[in-house]
Amino acid sequence: MKSQLAEAARRRLTEDVRRMTAEQRLAAFLAHCQLMAQLRSAGGAIQHRPGHAVPRNAD
Amino acid sequence: MRTSAPGQSALLMADVAELLSKQGVRYAVIGAMAAAVHGIVRASLDADAVVALQVREALALRQFLIEEGYETALRTGDVDDPVPGLLEIKDRHGNRVDLLIGLRGMDPELLDRTRQVRLAEAILEVVGREDFIAMKAFAGGPVDLADARAVIDLDRGSLDLKLPSSCRTSCRPAQWAAIQRAIYRRLQPGRGARANTIW
Numbered sequence: 001m002k003s004q005l006a007e008a009a010r011r012r013l014t015e016d017v018r019r020m021t022a023e024q025r026l027a028a029f030l031a032h033c034q035l036m037a038q039l040r041s042a043g044g045a046i047q048h049r050p051g052h053a054v055p056r057n058a059d
Numbered sequence: 060m061r062t063s064a065p066g067q068s069a070l071l072m073a074d075v076a077e078l079l080s081k082q083g084v085r086y087a088v089i090g091a092m093a094a095a096v097h098g099i100v101r102a103s104l105d106a107d108a109v110v111a112l113q114v115r116e117a118l119a120l121r122q123f124l125i126e127e128g129y130e131t132a133l134r135t136g137d138v139d140d141p142v143p144g145l146l147e148i149k150d151r152h153g154n155r156v157d158l159l160i161g162l163r164g165m166d167p168e169l170l171d172r173t174r175q176v177r178l179a180e181a182i183l184e185v186v187g188r189e190d191f192i193a194m195k196a197f198a199g200g201p202v203d204l205a206d207a208r209a210v211i212d213l214d215r216g217s218l219d220l221k222l223p224s225s226c227r228t229s230c231r232p233a234q235w236a237a238i239q240r241a242i243y244r245r246l247q248p249g250r251g252a253r254a255n256t257i258w
Contacts, residue, residue: 014098014212014213017098017100017213018098018213018214022096022174022176022185023176023177023178025095025096025098025100026069026092026095026096026176026178026183027178028095028100029069029091029092029095029100029101029102030067030069030070030178032100032101032102033066033067033068033069033102033103033104034064034066034067035066035102036066036102037064037065037066037067037104038066040065041065
């Protein structure tokens, strides 16, 4: 089932992206990658904490 | 070197791009970085570019990059692999750039149609929008096709349909048909695109 709200949100997001310059998009990409790398590193640190049980289906 | 932490493969690409220019090697940034430039911002652990080199020429480039302090590996594809060779470049933070040493079926004029985008004081040659769409349609996976459609939807009015028609000569018939199938529905009359124009 299609959500009107989700569709409208997607359209607004597309509009926002359209207004950005190529340089701004590339900068956003770099920031996103850096955040994801930090999140990945933080996730690894939690998993390796002594006594921390990781669920078998954690992925 | 511009990188200082993981997650900065785009900055490693900026370094590599400057070195490629210094060596007179033509290239085009593709993959997730090009997707971002054309409107799909999604994180990736690596950065990709296609370079206008033969595999044997890539050996000299590899040596140059080693002397510049990068960790590199050169891999060659099978005879039927669309990528004849791949030069991996890594820094000490685990950032990675993959340079595709040619791409079978690629329109060589793609390198004349790049778009220059500045990142961290470097000027990057990024694959053009229409070529990006064609490459995604060419790859043909579900995410590739979704990316191609998203880039079309972002600005249908400015899409230059004449440019990618030159890649038709370098496509096999099945590949050309796949590109048309992927794009056709997005360009039907009444959906905001020009009528009767198709690559």
